[in-house]
Amino acid sequence: MPLPYTLKALPRSLQATVFMALAMLFFTSMGIFIRLAAEELHALEIVFFRNFLALLLMAPWILRQGIGVMYTRRLGLYSFRALINLIGMAAGFTAITMIPLAEFTALGFTAPLWTTLGAWFFLSERVQGRRIVAVAVGFVGVMVVLQPGFSAISMGSALALLHASFIAGTTLIVKRLTGTERPAAIVAYMVLMQAPLALIPALFVWQWPTLMTWVWLWCLAGVATLGHIFWTRAVRMAEVTQLQPLEFIRLPIAGLFAFVVFAEVPTLWTWVGGIVIFVATALVTRAEVTASR
Numbered sequence: 001m002p003l004p005y006t007l008k009a010l011p012r013s014l015q016a017t018v019f020m021a022l023a024m025l026f027f028t029s030m031g032i033f034i035r036l037a038a039e040e041l042h043a044l045e046i047v048f049f050r051n052f053l054a055l056l057l058m059a060p061w062i063l064r065q066g067i068g069v070m071y072t073r074r075l076g077l078y079s080f081r082a083l084i085n086l087i088g089m090a091a092g093f094t095a096i097t098m099i100p101l102a103e104f105t106a107l108g109f110t111a112p113l114w115t116t117l118g119a120w121f122f123l124s125e126r127v128q129g130r131r132i133v134a135v136a137v138g139f140v141g142v143m144v145v146l147q148p149g150f151s152a153i154s155m156g157s158a159l160a161l162l163h164a165s166f167i168a169g170t171t172l173i174v175k176r177l178t179g180t181e182r183p184a185a186i187v188a189y190m191v192l193m194q195a196p197l198a199l200i201p202a203l204f205v206w207q208w209p210t211l212m213t214w215v216w217l218w219c220l221a222g223v224a225t226l227g228h229i230f231w232t233r234a235v236r237m238a239e240v241t242q243l244q245p246l247e248f249i250r251l252p253i254a255g256l257f258a259f260v261v262f263a264e265v266p267t268l269w270t271w272v273g274g275i276v277i278f279v280a281t282a283l284v285t286r287a288e289v290t291a292s293r
Helices: 012-037 043-065 075-096 101-108 111-122 130-146 155-177 183-205 211-237 240-262 268-292
Strands: none
Touching: 012 043, 012 075, 012 101, 012 211, 012 240, 043 075, 043 183, 043 211, 075 101, 075 155, 075 183, 101 130, 101 155, 101 240, 101 268, 111 155, 111 268, 130 155, 130 268, 155 211, 183 211, 240 268
16 A cells, blocks of 8 residues: 655654554444444354455555565464464454443553563563563553452453463564564455455354445444554554554454444543543553563
């Protein structure tokens, strides 16, 4: 996707900011189309169509560039990314059909916290100082959103947290891939591998969409594909600490979209907890970059 001349003229860091803001807009709008499609289809079937239709959208780009653009020596990493991303996607799509969109978005901010915990438990990485404090604060924010003891923790909330933990893993993989791979190729490989994998569970709950649901599915595939392309470009062009604060715009966007389309009004605790989680993830991200340097 070529850049407009006016965007090319901007500093590289500002281009990354624009790409990230657009990615957050598109990613947040996915929840609306998932919820609309879920009025008729099971979440697992929506996951399949999201990947299959995105593959159809990417096909002209692949044909125009030539099959050689898909050449890679990192097929194993692509495959692992597809598997864990598909699990996270299935959990996330199901959660969106069960809990308010703003709550899902707020819990999604925990992804960097899960990244830190994963590095601690599975990679034996030392986690201390500000990162420990930030992770603790982040999970206080989760408790604020979920309010355990005052209301039962729902299956939807648990799936939203599972989604965030798997997305944290895919983020690390994509950051490694951007060192050698083209952004559009990363997105193309994602849908190319995930579509056949997603078809297997979808067959158990299959029913053909109506005309209106097809519209929602195509919209979902379109905004998801654009979101991943813009997000991958942003990650390739700028430091994580520069981009991470922009993720917070997902919460007001989600609240606005959900109110307009579904008349959902986010609770005060969703806003407060979301802000606490976001501040904690910003601290974790900055600490991670400082430690790596």
